[in-house]
Amino acid sequence: MKELLNKYADKMVRHGLAEANTPLLGGRDAFTQWNREDANRKVFEQVFELMDVGSLVFARPAEPYADIIDFLASRHGSSIRPRDCETRTFLHDIPVTESFEPQAVADALFRRKAAVIPGKGVVSFGTVSPEQGFVFYSSVCFACFVLFFSDYLAACDSGGPDPEFQAVFEKVTSRLPVPPSADPKLANGPFADRETALAAMAEAGRAVVDYGLVDSFFGNLSCLIDNTVLISQTGSSLDELEGCIDPCPRDGSSCAGLTASSELSAHEGIYDRTNARCILHGHPKFSVIMSMVCDESEECENASHCHIRCREPRTVGGAPVVPGEVGTGPTGLCNTLPPAMAHSPAAIVHGHGVFAASDADFNKAFRLLLATEKRCHDEYFRRITASQPHIVHTEEY
Amino acid sequence: MKSDLCGWTGSVLHIDLQRGESRTEHPGPDFYATYCGGRAMAGAYLRPHCTRQWDHPQMPVCIFAGPLTGTAAPASGRASLMTRSPLTGTVIDSPLGGRLATQLKQAGWDGIVITGTAETLVGIEIRDQRVSIVDAEPHQGAQTSEVFDSLHELMPPDASVACIGPAGEHRSPMASIMVDRYHPAGRGGLGASLGARNLKYLMVTGSGDVTVYDPEKLAEAGCEIMRLAAASPALMGPNGFARNGTAALLDLTDSRRMMPTDNFSKTHFPAAHALNAPAFNARYHARPHGCEGCPIHCHRMADDARSIPDFVSLSHLTALIGNTDMELTMKAFDLLNRLGLDAVSAAGTLACVREITGRDFDENTLLPALHEMASGKGPGAGSRRYAAEHGEPERSMTSKGLELPAFDPRGAYGTALAVAVSTVGGCDQHAYPASHEILRKPVATDRFTFSGKARIIKTSEDVLAAADSLTACRFIFLAAGLEEYAKAVSAVTGMDMDLKTLQIIGERACFNERTMNALNGFDATHDDLPPRFFTEEGSSGDGIRMSPLNREQFLLARAAYCHIRGLDEKGLPLKEKAHELGMEPMQDGDSA
Numbered sequence: 007m008k009e010l011l012n013k014y015a016d017k018m019v020r021h022g023l024a025e026a027n028t029p030l031l032g033g034r035d036a037f038t039q040w041n042r043e044d045a046n047r048k049v050f051e052q053v054f055e056l057m058d059v060g061s062l063v064f065a066r067p068a069e070p071y072a073d074i075i076d077f078l079a080s081r082h083g084s085s086i087r088p089r090d091c092e093t094r095t096f097l098h099d100i101p102v103t104e105s106f107e108p109q110a111v112a113d114a115l116f117r118r119k120a121a122v123i124p125g126k127g128v129v130s131f132g133t134v135s136p137e138q139g140f141v142f143y144s145s146v147c148f149a150c151f152v153l154f155f156s157d158y159l160a161a162c163d164s165g166g167p168d169p170e171f172q173a174v175f176e177k178v179t180s181r182l183p184v185p186p187s188a189d190p191k192l193a194n195g196p197f198a199d200r201e202t203a204l205a206a207m208a209e210a211g212r213a214v215v216d217y218g219l220v221d222s223f224f225g226n227l228s229c230l231i232d233n234t235v236l237i238s239q240t241g242s243s244l245d246e247l248e249g250c251i252d253p254c255p256r257d258g259s260s261c262a263g264l265t266a267s268s269e270l271s272a273h274e275g276i277y278d279r280t281n282a283r284c285i286l287h288g289h290p291k292f293s294v295i296m297s298m299v300c301d302e303s304e305e306c307e308n309a310s311h312c313h314i315r316c317r318e319p320r321t322v323g324g325a326p327v328v329p330g331e332v333g334t335g336p337t338g339l340c341n342t343l344p345p346a347m348a349h350s351p352a353a354i355v356h357g358h359g360v361f362a363a364s365d366a367d368f369n370k371a372f373r374l375l376l377a378t379e380k381r382c383h384d385e386y387f388r389r390i391t392a393s394q395p396h397i398v399h400t401e402e403y
Numbered sequence: 404m405k406s407d408l409c410g411w412t413g414s415v416l417h418i419d420l421q422r423g424e425s426r427t428e429h430p431g432p433d434f435y436a437t438y439c440g441g442r443a444m445a446g447a448y449l450r451p452h453c454t455r456q457w458d459h460p461q462m463p464v465c466i467f468a469g470p471l472t473g474t475a476a477p478a479s480g481r482a483s484l485m486t487r488s489p490l491t492g493t494v495i496d497s498p499l500g501g502r503l504a505t506q507l508k509q510a511g512w513d514g515i516v517i518t519g520t521a522e523t524l525v526g527i528e529i530r531d532q533r534v535s536i537v538d539a540e541p542h543q544g545a546q547t548s549e550v551f552d553s554l555h556e557l558m559p560p561d562a563s564v565a566c567i568g569p570a571g572e573h574r575s576p577m578a579s580i581m582v583d584r585y586h587p588a589g590r591g592g593l594g595a596s597l598g599a600r601n602l603k604y605l606m607v608t609g610s611g612d613v614t615v616y617d618p619e620k621l622a623e624a625g626c627e628i629m630r631l632a633a634a635s636p637a638l639m640g641p642n643g644f645a646r647n648g649t650a651a652l653l654d655l656t657d658s659r660r661m662m663p664t665d666n667f668s669k670t671h672f673p674a675a676h677a678l679n680a681p682a683f684n685a686r687y688h689a690r691p692h693g694c695e696g697c698p699i700h701c702h703r704m705a706d707d708a709r710s711i712p713d714f715v716s717l718s719h720l721t722a723l724i725g726n727t728d729m730e731l732t733m734k735a736f737d738l739l740n741r742l743g744l745d746a747v748s749a750a751g752t753l754a755c756v757r758e759i760t761g762r763d764f765d766e767n768t769l770l771p772a773l774h775e776m777a778s779g780k781g782p783g784a785g786s787r788r789y790a791a792e793h794g795e796p797e798r799s800m801t802s803k804g805l806e807l808p809a810f811d812p813r814g815a816y817g818t819a820l821a822v823a824v825s826t827v828g829g830c831d832q833h834a835y836p837a838s839h840e841i842l843r844k845p846v847a848t849d850r851f852t853f854s855g856k857a858r859i860i861k862t863s864e865d866v867l868a869a870a871d872s873l874t875a876c877r878f879i880f881l882a883a884g885l886e887e888y889a890k891a892v893s894a895v896t897g898m899d900m901d902l903k904t905l906q907i908i909g910e911r912a913c914f915n916e917r918t919m920n921a922l923n924g925f926d927a928t929h930d931d932l933p934p935r936f937f938t939e940e941g942s943s944g945d946g947i948r949m950s951p952l953n954r955e956q957f958l959l960a961r962a963a964y965c966h967i968r969g970l971d972e973k974g975l976p977l978k979e980k981a982h983e984l985g986m987e988p989m990q991d992g993d994s995a
Binding site: 119270 | 679
């Protein structure tokens with residue numbers, strides 16, 4: 007247990023989600039263990055008593071997340087409603103509790119998987135592993151980042167943000183991490199055998215995480231070899247893919263892909279329609295933000311359902327944007343993404359993330375993913391500059 | 404009486420087969436808020452009678468739907484049946500699929516409590532508020548398929564039927580109940596419980612609707628649940644249950660080298676890849692079938708209308724007994740359903756017979772063996788009795804006398820613990836640790852450690868007991884959670900029910916079942932596994948070491964479970980915990 011607590015505390019720091027020595031993680035079997043001493047432990051020991059859960063994760067998010075979350079909490083009342091697709095699917099909304107009393111914290115967690123305590127931090131829980139709490143904590147950071155920048159752009163487009171919003175935005179943008187300047191050098195394809203392909207996938211997965219193109223465990227990747235789709239397992243961390251890749255034969259002779267990524271259908275659809283051999287899927291933030299920007303939303307009959315119903319052909323950062331939800335089903339992205347990628351090696355799913363394909367190896371797919379995010383980032387700042395020419399933004403990739 | 408409740412009908416039907424009478428009870432709102440429905444409510448009705456013998460006329464057979472049954476809440480068309488097990492002597496509960504629960508609610512009943520023994524074979528027919536006990540002598544000895552065929556001509560198209568076959572009439576402790584032809588309530592000998600009451604079938608048809616407090620909020624909750632279901636590879640993915648049936652799991656137990664083979668003496672079956680779900684589905688042109696209101700449809704039917712075996716039945720009718728013949732597997736499963744015999748316990752018992760006698764089963768011997776078991780003869784009393792009678796009790800792969808499921812405990816330690824501590828015996832369904840140990844949901848856990856598993860098992864038991872009380876299918880909890888279902892049940896009932904409320908309802912149900920077992924003499928020493936798992940290595944290979952379970956670590960995990968569950972070191976319910984849950988504690992000297 008202690009090993010798991012330390013592992014996810016370290017990950018929070020390594021992913022820029024919390025400052026060193028600040029995450030507090032507790033895990034319970036017969037008795038409670040903590041990753042470290044902390045004055046807040048008393049509060050969370052009582053939360054444990056109030057809730058029948060296996061683990062708790064708490065930290066004050068690192069900047070710029072802390073400022074973003076506190077600002078959103080001040081503007082969104084008792085709950086923050088994320089608009090990005092995947093976070094909305096799994097978190098629904100994020101309760102805000104002003105009180106740091108154990109009962110108030112527990113009450114918030116009885117409602118949802120994670121909660122915001124303004125000025126204090128983000129708390130989440132797990133029933134089977136501290137990993138759940140880590141994922142929910144990370145998702146809150148991601149969802150709030152996307153919501154904050156989306157709200158700011160919307161404010162710019164409708165008369166301009168108020169001074170407080172403007173001040174927080176400038177503070178936040180000044181703290182955005184410097185993006186990587188060069189592409190990674192990944193294994194060259196085509197891959198001779200399955201073992202080589204598996205190693206290349208693990209390498210590419212680590213690069214996607216290192217470059218900040220995916221949060222927590224979201225995102226996936228696959229490789230087609232010998233008429234079998236090798237794909238990352240559902241809920242696998244892209245930086246820990248060794249042993250977490252499922253072989254899914256395309257002749258349907260096995261259900262070994264039962265634990266495969268929920269986007270297996272979409273990957274299979276892309277392989278069906280293209281000569282792709284590798285697919286990368288990440289959640290780069292500005293691609294997600296820009297995919298939800300639509301100038302016609304007010305007049306559109308599908309305005310409140312654009313993530314599943316949008317029929318307007320759109321491109322952002324040079325990539326087509328398609329509607330679609332996670333997984334299968336009538337509104338699943340498995341229905342919309344493959345047709346789009348038949349004509350474009352990269353596509354963005356509305357409010358979700360970027361899929362990039364390559365006919366050889368992960369180098370090209372990675373470059374596409376990174377380039378799409380760069381163009382979306384630049385387009386974001388071009389738009390706010392255009393709407394507020396008196397403000398100079400210098401954020402550039 | 405018109406109920407003011409939403410979601411519930413406010414009426415429980417009591418049927419006394421001995422007197423041929425029925426009466427209606429209207430429990431108060433507090434009772435509904437405390438027990439919700441399904442499994443928790445059935446347990447409340449069973450508790451006062453739990454120390455009676457399983458075939459005592461006053462031992463009730465309790466069937467309860469839940470507040471979500473009959474509403475638009477996804478995957479909520481189930482009921483729970485509970486009584487004392489003819490096979491194990493423990494409390495036994497089973498979900499009832501098909502249309503039964505929905506029809507029950509539409510007929511105006513939250514549940515049925517059946518007591519008494521009819522003088523001759525009878526059927527119960529419920530048409531809304533009209534309850535009839537009818538002569539079923541013409542069905543004596545009939546297989547379940549014959550009962551369904553016969554009643555089908557006489558009843559409304561939407562009516563639901565639960566019936567027993569010859570095994571139940573012969574009171575085989577492995578007898579099952581079949582619901583709407585394709586849905587077995589298999590484990591623990593429930594069919595014998597009906598047989599002991601001379602009850603051949605139960606038919607229910609209803610014409611009413613279930614009142615929903617806030618349909619709009621329910622629709623919103625339903626969308627959230629369905630969005631999660633669509634995102635679940637296990638449920639809706641291209642390899643998932645919706646496309647392949649639960650037998651899709653076979654390829655995972657194969658690749659993880661944890662497929663129980665040759666009576667659990669091995670964990671790898673070389674022929675598995677040729678006997679998997681895609682192979683059966685292709686050969687028999689499978690089509691999906693499911694319970695009322697279910698978006699998953701995890702059953703598979705062949706083009707000749709036979710059922711294709713579910714995961715556990717398929718694994719045990721092949722690997723466990725050394726059978727590689729697909730058609731023989733189909734014939735055996737079909738016969739088991741027609742005889743009304745639990746496929747899991749029957750196959751587990753045959754595997755035990757095979758190991759002790761050294762004789763294989765083939766097309767000439769397998770089906771006759773099933774007929775013999777259904778007649779209550781030969782090994783028909785289950786593997787524990789058979790192995791004991793042959794002086795080799797350690798060959799019975801059971802816990803508390805119930806044959807084990809199709810995950811080898813050496814390949815998943817949470818499953819090992821869950822099976823051992825289950826109140827019904829060798830069953831993983833009360834905690835379903837395969838969810839995280841195999842299917843990676845909600846996240847993956849290390850399957851080769853006991854660390855953290857005691858609390859996970861306890862918490863999962865509470866969650867799934869709450870699901871059984873709502874009632875919602877346990878499989879949907881591979882995607883959604885109580886958080887989403889709390890919103891649904893609040894919308895249906897108008898009561899503010901959050902995660903905590905449902906957790907306590909689930910915990911109360913589990914603690915009550917534990918208490919009933921304790922009253923019948925069960926304690927922690929019964930929460931155990933056969934010695935084979937602690938002494939013999941499984942079939943290691945493919946880089947996977949299948950070591951024997953470490954006995955010391957297992958006992959520590961079991962002790963941790965008892966502590967977390969609110970039991971003393973002997974595994975007996977603590978009074979303090981009973982009081983905390985607002986339940987009547989077990990009194991000193993109560994144990995049977």
